[in-house]
Amino acid sequence: MDGSATGAVSLLRPVRAGNAFEETVERLLQAIKLGVVAHGEKLPPERELAAQLGISRVTLREAIRALQEAGFLDVRRGRYGGAFVVYRPPSPRKGDLRRAVNEMGAGGLEDALTFRMAVECGAAQILAGTELTDGQRETLAARLAGVNDAAPADYRRLDTAFHLSIAELTGSPLLAAACADARLRVTDLLNAIPVLRPNIEHAATQHAAIVEAILEGDPEGARRAVAEHLEGTAALLRAFLG
């Protein structure tokens, strides 16, 4: 009477995310845009990076070359050489946001926001409910300070670092990966709206509340603070979408 109950939502999904080359380009681009590898820094050596990504050096090199030709990387040979990030997030222009939303497809925006809400709230709540070591407390404080001291050009990057550190501190790689994934899905959107003074200040207050709740060991409070913060971001996006 029930049959294939689960609707097969997840088991018939693609085994491989298409083409290895394209997937690699995408991944590297995310690392660059997200600031995992900051401007002026270089990617790990090809051999090492290929191993980490689980692809052959040939495929990786094709991806790197594509990014080089697109102006994201500057590749230098010889010892002390490497693939250097040559990219500054451009000032967002009108229409970028709309375009980014369209790229996500129908329902993609709500999906991403819902997903992010679920995993980030969960991470904060869990972290607040665990005993923290001094080292963990310091890391959290440092990341918070990092965002607060950020120059506008670095703001998104350090904001990302702050959010992800919460997930990482839970000690669950799966949860951390989910939060990173969620963040990735909204990066293009966030990069498409300007970094405004009042928004930063508002976010700073909320960030502080999140950290406070976590350090005090208040799971409910931490969850609520993150939810409020993310609601704010979502509202901001919707506002810019008019």
Next chain:
Amino acid sequence: MDGSATGAVSLLRPVRAGNAFEETVERLLQAIKLGVVAHGEKLPPERELAAQLGISRVTLREAIRALQEAGFLDVRRGRYGGAFVVYRPPSPRKGDLRRAVNEMGAGGLEDALTFRMAVECGAAQILAGTELTDGQRETLAARLAGVNDAAPADYRRLDTAFHLSIAELTGSPLLAAACADARLRVTDLLNAIPVLRPNIEHAATQHAAIVEAILEGDPEGARRAVAEHLEGTAALLRAFLG
């Protein structure tokens, strides 16, 4: 001073999950063990399934053959033929659980449980915070009834269906996929412990509480109910681990 702030936790992870063949075998096996395709039912036709999985028919056929030789599938030709599931979850034996845990590697158990806690709680909370249509309410009630009426042999399968339907009803495919993934990571563990009467009854009470909170639109309550339920499952696992 900050550098590669995010620790690169997620961006240097493998682009492809190894071998397409092995990955496909794994995926199909999960679908079978999880009961997405129940005993006696058949997989979709090869051509269709290959398209859904994003792989070639050749690769899919290799995977099907492997599962056939391992005794999970019975493949019949001709019209009305197909790959029929021939598998009954065996009664768990002592030692199965330990083995399953060891297969997950160090830290894998806590990781999976933490991840599941975060995403399932998030899904329930979000669902409880949205306006539900009559259809959604009915689906939820039906799944709850399904678990309660389940024969022991079907219990895990219908329990899975219940849990996943919460995530699916949020309307966020990403969240649903995350919950499915979380569930998958504990299926082997759950299958390794016996389905005992008192546990089922206890779970039934908790399931009812979850549904009630969701239907009443009580996000906090829904979250708490799911958390309690999952804590119970986790405790059960730990108990069997001694």
Next chain:
DNA sequence: TGTCAAAAGTCTGGAAACAGACCATTGAAG
């Protein structure tokens, strides 16, 4: 100023995966 280690660049043979056409089998329906 020469050395040399670490990095990118190049090449080749082979394995994995794919696309698509075609064959063989089956059992329900007419």
Next chain:
DNA sequence: CTTCAATGGTCTGTTTCCAGACTTTTGACA
């Protein structure tokens, strides 16, 4: 009892991807 559509089974050529050996470049350091 014949038909035939749906399904699994097979084959061929192509593309993608890989593993690994080898070459070239570069700049810090002795």
